[in-house]
Amino acid sequence: MVARIYKPARTAMQSGAARTKEWVLDYEPAAARSVEPLMGWTSSTDMTSQVRLRFTTREEAVAYCERHGIAYQVAEPKDPARRPMAYSDNFAFQRRGQWTH
Numbered sequence: 001m002v003a004r005i006y007k008p009a010r011t012a013m014q015s016g017a018a019r020t021k022e023w024v025l026d027y028e029p030a031a032a033r034s035v036e037p038l039m040g041w042t043s044s045t046d047m048t049s050q051v052r053l054r055f056t057t058r059e060e061a062v063a064y065c066e067r068h069g070i071a072y073q074v075a076e077p078k079d080p081a082r083r084p085m086a087y088s089d090n091f092a093f094q095r096r097g098q099w100t101h
Contacts, residue, residue: 001048002028005061006075023061025053025072 004026008019027048035042055061058074065072089095 007077
């Protein structure tokens with residue numbers, strides 16, 4: 001049972017920073033999912049796949065894993081590729097390129 005500790009990224013539809021400041025601990029699936037033949041639902045016998053723990057810092061999540069003897073992997077967050085820009089920057093005096101309609 002291996003746990004994964006990471007900081008979630010924003011979704012494509014998300015403009016704010018909600019739920020991206022906390023560290024999340026998820027367990028890797030121990031058993032494969034199977035399709036139930038009658039209804040076609042996907043299910044698993046692995047109950048740890050339903051557990052998601054949130055921590056305010058990375059050190060708290062690592063300490064939790066070490067205290068409970070859980071093997072873990074830490075994924076460091078990546079910085080966004082583009083810089084945040086405000087609408088008013090389109091009309092700034094120090095704008096690099098020409099402003100056109």
